[in-house]
Amino acid sequence: MAPAHAGLMKNKLIASLTVVLALGATSALAATAGENWDTHCAKCHGPDGKAQTKLGTKLKLKDYSNPASLAKFTDADLAKATAQGVKDNGKEKMKGFSDKLSPDEITALVKQIRGFAVPAK
Numbered sequence: 001m002a003p004a005h006a007g008l009m010k011n012k013l014i015a016s017l018t019v020v021l022a023l024g025a026t027s028a029l030a031a032t033a034g035e036n037w038d039t040h041c042a043k044c045h046g047p048d049g050k051a052q053t054k055l056g057t058k059l060k061l062k063d064y065s066n067p068a069s070l071a072k073f074t075d076a077d078l079a080k081a082t083a084q085g086v087k088d089n090g091k092e093k094m095k096g097f098s099d100k101l102s103p104d105e106i107t108a109l110v111k112q113i114r115g116f117a118v119p120a121k
Contacts, residue, residue: 033108040097041109049116059093064116078110 031039038047044055049064051057062069073081083106085096097106 030102030105033105033112036101036105036109037112040100044094049113064113065118067117070114070117075110075114078113079106082106082109 037045042053044053044059045051045061045064046053046056051059051061051063055061062072064070081094082101083096083098083103085092086094101109
């Protein structure tokens with residue numbers, strides 16, 4: 001191998017490893033759905049999804065532990081609301097989180113929300 005070619009290969013290898021390490025560090029730092037819920041959602045929706053908080057009561061939020069209430073939403077509805085926010089009569093009721101959460105984190109939050117629903121006995 002010519003010295004110039006060896007140097008180019010070494011630089012490409014270093015660049016590739018840097019990208020791989022950066023991606024690995026990013027995924028290692030990603031919060032769990034529970035952590036994201038606690039950070040971004042529980043203030044209004046409550047730690048259990050029942051919306052029995054001061055803001056949840058004021059905004060008349062749905063009780064996500066009630067299967068009938070949660071059945072009114074598709075996963076796509078929940079993901080869209082989480083990403084883009086919710087407006088009611090043109091007024092922002094909930095801000096979107098697409099700038100803070102990845103699509104995978106939003107999908108995990110939808111699964112978290114579905115987990116709040118407890119079937120009636």
